[in-house]
Amino acid sequence: MTRNSVTATAKRLVLSITRMTIHNGPGIRTLILFKGCPLRCLWCSTPEAQKDEAEIALYPNRCIHCEQCVPVCPTNAIDLTGGTMSVNRAVCDNCGKCAQVCHTEAIKLLGQEMTIEELLTEVKKDAIVYKHSRGGVTISGGEPLLNPEFTQELLRAFKKENVGVGVDTCGHVPWTTIEKVLPYIDFFLWDIKHMNDEKHRKFTGVSNKFILSNARSVSERNVPLYIRVPVIPGYNDSEENIRAVCEFARDLSSLVNVDLLPLHHLGKARYNSLNLAYPIADIPLIPDDVLHNIKKMVESYQLNCSIVG
Numbered sequence: 408m409t410r411n412s413v414t415a416t417a418k419r420l421v422l423s424i425t426r427m428t429i430h431n432g433p434g435i436r437t438l439i440l441f442k443g444c445p446l447r448c449l450w451c452s453t454p455e456a457q458k459d460e461a462e463i464a465l466y467p468n469r470c471i472h473c474e475q476c477v478p479v480c481p482t483n484a485i486d487l488t489g490g491t492m493s494v495n496r497a498v499c500d501n502c503g504k505c506a507q508v509c510h511t512e513a514i515k516l517l518g519q520e521m522t523i524e525e526l527l528t529e530v531k532k533d534a535i536v537y538k539h540s541r542g543g544v545t546i547s548g549g550e551p552l553l554n555p556e557f558t559q560e561l562l563r564a565f566k567k568e569n570v571g572v573g574v575d576t577c578g579h580v581p582w583t584t585i586e587k588v589l590p591y592i593d594f595f596l597w598d599i600k601h602m603n604d605e606k607h608r609k610f611t612g613v614s615n616k617f618i619l620s621n622a623r624s625v626s627e628r629n630v631p632l633y634i635r636v637p638v639i640p641g642y643n644d645s646e647e648n649i650r651a652v653c654e655f656a657r658d659l660s661s662l663v664n665v666d667l668l669p670l671h672h673l674g675k676a677r678y679n680s681l682n683l684a685y686p687i688a689d690i691p692l693i694p695d696d697v698l699h700n701i702k703k704m705v706e707s708y709q710l711n712c713s714i715v716g
């Protein structure tokens with residue numbers, strides 16, 4: 408399988424590329440978010456990364472009612488009457504023509520198809536930064552390991568340019584996919600949402616079976632693992648669950664750290680922009696002292712632990 412014959416023109420939908428990040432692995436990193444995720448976590452803070460398709464986001468308070476978007480819409484989905492801007496999503500096909508003419512970014516198209524060469528060009532802009540900070544690129548999403556052939560070629564290209572690679576994964580992908588990319592990865596950020604399978608299914612839509620077994624298999628191959636635990640009050644912050652995570656994590660020989668990611672509500676505006684109900688409005692933030700007690704509990708298992716974010 409050569410890059411030219413198989414993937415030179417292959418593309419994947421990219422939600423965003425953020426340079427100079429410091430919370431996504433060691434050093435200073437470029438963070439690439441891909442669209443498409445097999446999970447539907449109740450507390451997801453990036454709902455715009457869930458679908459593997461482009462979609463429009465709406466910010467009506469930026470609209471100046473210039474009417475540029477109305478004539479370009481092929482489905483007559485845009486309504487500017489009543490003093491506000493809205494889109495009938497039942498007829499909108501997310502073509503993005505309105506976003507192209509909207510100068511105030513009241514409508515934005517989320518998701519841009521990019522080739523491996525285009526992604527490589529973006530990442531290489533900060534090669535000097537990676538070198539001096541021992542950083543690199545972290546691919547995330549959504550789920551970055553969807554589309555195994557594309558991902559394998561992308562990571563191979565990064566490696567060829569001596570760019571360090573981290574993968575932020577939900578872990579719910581076939582082992583054959585992970586095996587393909589292992590040679591090119593410096594570390595994984597590996598999410599564990601719940602140790603109880605029934606609750607995992609209820610809160611994320613899928614079983615935790617692959618997630619846990621894949622993490623064990625990665626560890627057996629000595630690839631560094633950062634276990635990441637979103638801490639969601641009333642859902643997965645019970646002592647029973649945290650201890651179960653610790654017991655699982657201490658058996659991972661390649662574990663570097665347990666990262667605690669406390670719930671935040673920064674994603675609320677994203678739900679609004681997609682006209683989705685915000686499903687976790689009623690969940691309170693976790694108090695600092697409770698979070699620090701969880702950290703101490705993790706450390707009592709002789710595990711390194713950080714609060715991230």
Ligand code: SF4
Pocket residue numbers: 463479480481482483484485494498499500501502503504505506
């Ligand atoms: S994305 Fe296309 S179909 Fe949807 S509102 Fe904009 S122009 Fe109309």
Ligand code: SF4
Pocket residue numbers: 469470471472473474475476477487492508509510511512513514
């Ligand atoms: S182009 Fe943008 S600013 Fe102008 S009416 Fe449409 S949404 Fe509003």
